[in-house]
Amino acid sequence: MTATVHVPPPAPAATVDVLVIGGGQAGLAAAYYLRRSGLTAGAEYVVLDAAPAAGGAWQHNWPSLRLFSPPEYSSLPGWPMPPYPEDGYPPASHVVDYLTRYEQRYALPVRRPVRVQSVRRADGDPRGRLEVDTPSGAWSARAVISATGTWGRPFLPRYPGMELFGGHQLHSADYVGPDGFTGRRVVVVGGGNTAAQLLAEISLVADTTWVTLRPPRFLPDDVDGRVLFDVATARRRALDAGGPDTGGVAGLGDIVMVPTVRAARDRGDLVPQPMFERITPTGVVWSDGREQRADVIVWCTGFRPDLAHLVPLGLRGPDGRIPTVGTRARDEPRLHLLGYGDWTGPASATLVGVGRTARAAVADITALLSGGEGGIRTHGAV
Structure with a gap:
C-alpha cells in the first residue's frame, strides 16, 4: 500500500x-x-x-x-x-x-x-x-x-582572442587596489571616470597602457560633482519648460579631474590609445599590426x-x-x-x-x- x-x-x-x-x-x-x-x-x-x-x-x-x-x-x-x-x-x-x-x-x-x-x-x-x-x-x-x-551586472565586452589570453583579466568591479600589479604590464580598457582613476593608481606601480573606443573628454580641472548636478538640473528644467536640449553633463565631458587623475596627467601617464583589434596569448594587437605585451587586462567597461x-x-x-x-x-x-x-x-x-x-x-x-x-x-x- x-x-x-x-x-x-x-x-x-x-x-x-x-x-x-x-x-x-x-x-x-x-x-x-x-x-x-x-x-x-x-x-x-x-x-x-x-x-x-x-x-x-x-x-x-x-x-x-x-x-x-x-x-x-x-x-x-x-x-x-x-x-x-x-x-x-x-x-x-x-x-x-x-x-x-x-x-x-x-x-x-x-x-x-x-x-x-x-x-x-x-x-x-x-x-x-x-x-x-x-x-x-x-x-x-x-x-x-x-x-x-x-x-x-558588470559588463564585459567580447573581443577576438579573449579566451586565448595567458595573463589575468578582471572587471573593475573586482579591483581592490594597485598592490597586485607592481612591476607588471597592464592594459586598462575604458574611457570613463573609473578607467582614469584606476589607471592613475596602477601607473604608479606598473607599466600601463590606456585604450579607449573614442578619445576621452576631460572636464576642466575646476569642475566637480557640484557643477555636474547644477548642469543636469538646468537641463531638466529647460526640457520640462519645452526648451531646447542643452546636452547637460554629456556636453561638458566624461572624466572628472580628481586630484589623482590630474597627477597622472601631469606626470604623462594619462595618454589614451585607440581600441585594439584583438587579444593574443601575450597581449593586444591593433589594426595596424602594432602589438603591446601585457600581463593583465583591466576592463573598466561599466555596468x-x-x-x-x-x-x-x-x-x-x-x-x-x-x-x-x-x-x-x-x-x-x-x-x-x-x-x-x-x-x-x-x-x-x-x-x-x-x-x-x-x-x-x-x-x-x-x-x-x-x-x-x-x-x-x-x-x-x-
Whole structure:
C-alpha cells in the first residue's frame, strides 16, 4: 500500500502596500519619502535588500575611491552627510557609514539579506497586486519600486582572442587596489571616470597602457560633482519648460579631474590609445599590426541595469531597458524604477540627485494607492 504524502500548502505571501527592492542609496531615498507620506514602516512599506549589510554598492568599491563632491553635495533627502574630517572629498567608507546611519536614523524597514527572484502580476486586474518571490518567502504589494542599481551586472565586452589570453583579466568591479600589479604590464580598457582613476593608481606601480573606443573628454580641472548636478538640473528644467536640449553633463565631458587623475596627467601617464583589434596569448594587437605585451587586462567597461527580477512582467524594450514615463514603467503603472541613470531621472544614479526622483516616484505611488490617476507626474512635477 502506498503511503499518502501530504504536501503542506505554500505559506501566504506577506502583504504590504509598497515594496522597495534594493537597499542602496536609491532604495533608502524612496523609503524616506514613503515614511514621510504617512505609511507605516514594516506594515505598509518594506525594503528588501540582497546585501548582507548596509551601504549599497559603495561597500564593494575599491578602498581609495572618493566622491566627486564635498559632503554637502552628496546627501540624501532629510539628513545632510556629516562632514569628512580630512581635507578633500570623502572616501567610499564615509559613504557606507553615512548610509548605515541614515537607515538607522529614520528606522527604515530594511530586510536583508533578501534577494528578489521575480516580480509578476497576481492576475489580469491592472489595479491588482504584484507578487514578489524571494527564497525566504513571497510578498504581495500594490506597488513596487525597483532600485537594484547596476553593480550586480558588470559588463564585459567580447573581443577576438579573449579566451586565448595567458595573463589575468578582471572587471573593475573586482579591483581592490594597485598592490597586485607592481612591476607588471597592464592594459586598462575604458574611457570613463573609473578607467582614469584606476589607471592613475596602477601607473604608479606598473607599466600601463590606456585604450579607449573614442578619445576621452576631460572636464576642466575646476569642475566637480557640484557643477555636474547644477548642469543636469538646468537641463531638466529647460526640457520640462519645452526648451531646447542643452546636452547637460554629456556636453561638458566624461572624466572628472580628481586630484589623482590630474597627477597622472601631469606626470604623462594619462595618454589614451585607440581600441585594439584583438587579444593574443601575450597581449593586444591593433589594426595596424602594432602589438603591446601585457600581463593583465583591466576592463573598466561599466555596468548594465540589474533588472532580471522584472523579466516576468515582459516590459523590456529592444535596448534592454524598460520604457518609463518619469520613474514609472510605461506599461505597468504599479512599477517604478529608481536610480538606474538619467533614463529614470536626471542624476538619479547619484547621492544628491536621487532624492528628487524618489520624491516624484512616491508622490505618484501615493496617488495610485489613494485611488487617484497616478502615473502622470514627471520629474519636474513635484
